[in-house]
Amino acid sequence: MLKQFQPFGRASGAKASAAGGRIPGVRLNRVLHVVAGAWPHITWPEKSQAGLKYWAGMINSCLEEASPMPTYVGALELTVDDARFDLSFPALVFYPTSTLSETSRIGPYLLELAWESEVIAGKHPLVVISHGTGGTHLGYRTLASRLALSGYVVVMPEHPGNNRNNNELAESDANLMYRPRHVSMSIDALVRERRFENHVDENRVAVIGHSMGGYTALAVAGGMPATAQGITVETQPTSG
Numbered sequence: 001m002l003k004q005f006q007p008f009g010r011a012s013g014a015k016a017s018a019a020g021g022r023i024p025g026v027r028l029n030r031v032l033h034v035v036a037g038a039w040p041h042i043t044w045p046e047k048s049q050a051g052l053k054y055w056a057g058m059i060n061s062c063l064e065e066a067s068p069m070p071t072y073v074g075a076l077e078l079t080v081d082d083a084r085f086d087l088s089f090p091a092l093v094f095y096p097t098s099t100l101s102e103t104s105r106i107g108p109y110l111l112e113l114a115w116e117s118e119v120i121a122g123k124h125p126l127v128v129i130s131h132g133t134g135g136t137h138l139g140y141r142t143l144a145s146r147l148a149l150s151g152y153v154v155v156m157p158e159h160p161g162n163n164r165n166n167n168e169l170a171e172s173d174a175n176l177m178y179r180p181r182h183v184s185m186s187i188d189a190l191v192r193e194r195r196f197e198n199h200v201d202e203n204r205v206a207v208i209g210h211s212m213g214g215y216t217a218l219a220v221a222g223g224m225p226a227t228a229q230g231i232t233v234e235t236q237p238t239s240g
Helices: 049-062 137-149 173-192 213-219
Strands: 021-023 026-034 072-082 089-098 102-106 109-113 126-128 153-157 200-212
Touching: 021 200, 049 200, 089 137, 089 173, 102 173, 109 137, 126 137, 126 173, 137 200, 153 173, 153 200, 173 200, 173 213, 200 213
Parallel strands: 026 200, 072 109, 126 153, 126 200
Antiparallel strands: 021 026, 072 089, 089 153, 102 109
16 A cells, blocks of 8 residues: 655755754764765765665764664654744654554655554664755655664654745745754654653664754754854754
8 A cells, every 4th residue: 555645855965063962851972964075985875775884883883772673664754833933844753663564655755664653662762864955854764764674763854944845944044043943843742752652762862964954963962053144043942
C-alpha cells in the first residue's frame, strides 16, 4: 500500500562553524554541521554508502553507543505549533521499530517505512537534522533511515518560510530567530508525543545542520548571529 505525501525539494549551500552547548532541558553533546564543499572527498550520502557510514560514524563519535540494530524504520509526522508567532510546521520523525515496513511514497521518493508503529523498547539517542535554506527535510531521508536502523530517533523539521515550497523568509532576521527556536520546539514536541514516552534519552542529543542548517545548529548551541551591518539578532531558542 502506498501513502501519498506532498513533494518537497532539495537543500542548498552556505557555511557555518562548530560549537557546543545546551538545548533547554537536554544536554547537547556535540553540534554536527555540514559546510558545503568542506569534504570534497566524501560523496553526499544519497549517492554513496561510504557517505552514509561517514556521517553515522561522526554521530557515533559524539554520542554513546546506540541501542542494538533494529529491523525496520518507523515513521511519524508531527505538526509543531508556534503559538507566539501564529504558525505551524511539519516535522518528520524516523525511529527504530520491530513492526514490518511497507513501501510508502513521500513526495517523489519510495521508502520502506512502518508508519505510526511502536518504538523499539529502550531509551534511544536523539538526532535533529536541519535542512538548508530553501531546501527540504526529505533530502536527508537516507541518512535518517540509516540512523534509525542504528537505534536513533531522528526528527527532521521543515523550517517555515525557508523551505522549497515557501522561501519568503530567506535572508531575513526573522529566519535567524525562527530556525533555532523551531529546532528546540521540535524536540519538545517529540518528547511530549505519547509514542516516544520513555523512549528518548534526553541526555544524548546531537544536531546535524546542512548549510543554513549549520547556522541553526550553532544557534541552538548558544551562538549569537549578527547581520551584515553588525547588529546582533536574538535567537530566542526556547519556546514560549
